[in-house]
Amino acid sequence: MQTTNTTEQxxxxxxxxxxxxxxxxGARMQDIADEAGINKAMLHYYYRSKDKLFDIVFTEAVEMLLSRVSAIFTADLLLEDKIQSVIGSYxxxxxxxxxxxxFIMNEINQNPDRIVQRFVNTPSFPNIQGFVLLLKEEMEKGTIRRVDPVQLMVSVVSMCVFPFVAKPLLKAVFRIEDPAFAQFIEERKAFVSSFVLSALRP
Amino acid sequence: MQTTNTTEQxxxxxxxxxxxxxxxxGARMQDIADEAGINKAMLHYYYRSKDKLFDIVFTEAVEMLLSRVSAIFTADLLLEDKIQSVIGSYxxxxxxxxxxxxFIMNEINQNPDRIVQRFVNTPSFPNIQGFVLLLKEEMEKGTIRRVDPVQLMVSVVSMCVFPFVAKPLLKAVFRIEDPAFAQFIEERKAFVSSFVLSALRP
DNA sequence: TGAACCGTTAACCAAATGGTTAAACGAGTT
DNA sequence: AACTCGTTTAACCATTTGGTTAACGGTTCA
Structure with a gap:
């Protein structure tokens, strides 16, 4: 992400x-060294082992993903225009x-314990509770249909994330070539928000 | 799947x-041999190389996954009761x-070319076209809301598949323990179908 | 000038790993 | 009993791979 030029970076x-x-x-230390344009020994000089190096990258990645999920479940939306912008930016x-x-799904599946430890001290852990309450209020008021809040949240995340996870498969099944796929994603922003809002109509 | 006892199986x-x-x-030939309770050399005796063996497993898996997607997009549903049973069984x-x-998402991402070749001769390739036409008819008639058919199909698959792909992460984020997760999946069958139907109300 | 220090490298090492081979085994067959 | 032939195994091999080491080179500072 940053553009500093220190070897560590x-x-x-x-x-x-x-x-x-x-x-x-699947990763080789040599590949990483080549990619960084340095000697393989440097990797061990700065980060003792492959696992240590991986942990740093992985933790950072989880942080990134969770903060995004957090953003989507940040309170005071559900106002039609807001949900649109949030899903869009997500x-x-x-x-x-x-x-x-x-990457994250896969590595967590390889080693589910890793994530548990990460979670203990991750600051940007999504605040589910707040959003659940908000949803329940709206249901109470009758502004949205009654649905299980967790099922709803999982559905929203599913619809946003899955196309990226399944990209090559979707491209093959639906015969979408690469420039068209970018457009598909672009259109998806509007689709998902209107789909969700439509499903929540009382 | 089968229960035959031949070494090959x-x-x-x-x-x-x-x-x-x-x-x-991540797989080791030795692990496979151990799992099968045989000598490592047997693997090469029956299936020349790791890649050959993998190809067989992978092709079989793609077959399995695609046939399931096919099933969900088999014509003459959209009748409220049918969609429920199809999503449920999916x-x-x-x-x-x-x-x-x-597994499939990941391996396809590692090597997208593999899938292209597989597709040429896969019999159970989902018939998208038929379902798209069916949807358009219904929209024409006004029985369902106008939406992009492909976006809709991707959404349905997303909501069904993603929870399995992201299982460990969802368990962590939503604090769902393992027996409860099975129930979550069970409840999801009804949720997704009613969610989709609700979103499609004109 | 030269010692101390940090970053860097080439060469090296031990373990893991995919793959091979030659011999042994065992059930038919003659 | 001896021969055949598909199956199985232990031992072995070459390569890959994560990791180490000793030396090199530049910079700082006394």
Whole structure:
């Protein structure tokens, strides 16, 4: 993300790129070194081991993803215009880092324990409770249909994130070529928000 | 899946299990051999190389996933009761093989070319066109709201599949423990169908 | 000038890993 | 009993890979 040029930074950036694309098991220390344009020994000089280096990249990635989820569930929306802008910027932010979700999903599945530890001290942990209450209020008032709040939240995230996770498969099944896929994503911003709002009509 | 006991079958079953959990890069031939309870050399005796063995497992998996997607987009539904049963059985079938989607998404991302070749000769390739026409008819008639058919289809698949792909993350974020997660999935069947139907109300 | 220090590198090492091979095994067959 | 032939195994091999080390080079500072 940053553009500093210190060796440490170069290594992290290279590691991020390689780990995100190939995963922990698929990444080679040599590839990371090459990507950073330095000697392999430097990786160990700055970050003792492959696991240590991976942990840094992974933690950072989780942080990034969670802060995005947080943003979407930040209170005082559900006002029709707000939900539109929030979903739009959510999809937009994933589009900037399309490999992030699959990377995280995959590594968490490989080693579910890792995430638990991360969570203990992650500051940007999504505040679910607030949003749930807000939803319940609206249902009480009758402004939206009664639905399970958690199911709803999972659905919104699903619709935003899944297209990126499944991109190559979707491209193949729906015969969408690459410039068209970008447009598909762009259109998706409007679609998802109107779809959700429509489903919530009382 | 099958319960035959021939060595060849045992190997495939073991390979399926290991590859699905660890991916191509993370899987070790020794682990597969151990899982099958045989010598490592047997793997090469029956299936020349790791890649060949992986291809078989992967192709089979894609077949499985696509046939499920196909099923959901098989014509003459959209009748309220039918959509409910189709989505229900779709989610149910994924629940029987919860690692399948993430496995495929991930491996396709690692090597997008693989899927293209597979597709040429896959019999159960989803017939999108028929479903799109059906949707357009209904929109014409005014029985459902006007939406982009592809966006809709992607949304349905997203809502059904994503919870399995993101399971560990969802469990952590929403504090759902394991028995409760199964119930969450069970409830999801009804939720998704009613959510979709509700969103499509004219 | 030269010692101390940090960043950097080439060469090296041990373990892991995919793959091979030659021999052994075992059920038919003659 | 001996021969055949598909199956199985232990031992082995070459390469890859994460990690280490010793030396090199520049900068600082006394």
């Amino acid at each position: 170069q290594i992290i950036e290279a590691a991020r790129k390689i780990f995100m694309h190939r995963g922990l098991a 999809i937009g932010s994933i589009a900037e880092n399309p490999y992030l979700p699959l | 045992q190997i495939i079953e073991a390979a399926r299990k290991i590859f699905m959990h660890r991916g191509l890069a 989610i149910g079938s994924i629940a029987e093989n919860p690692y399948l989607p993430l």
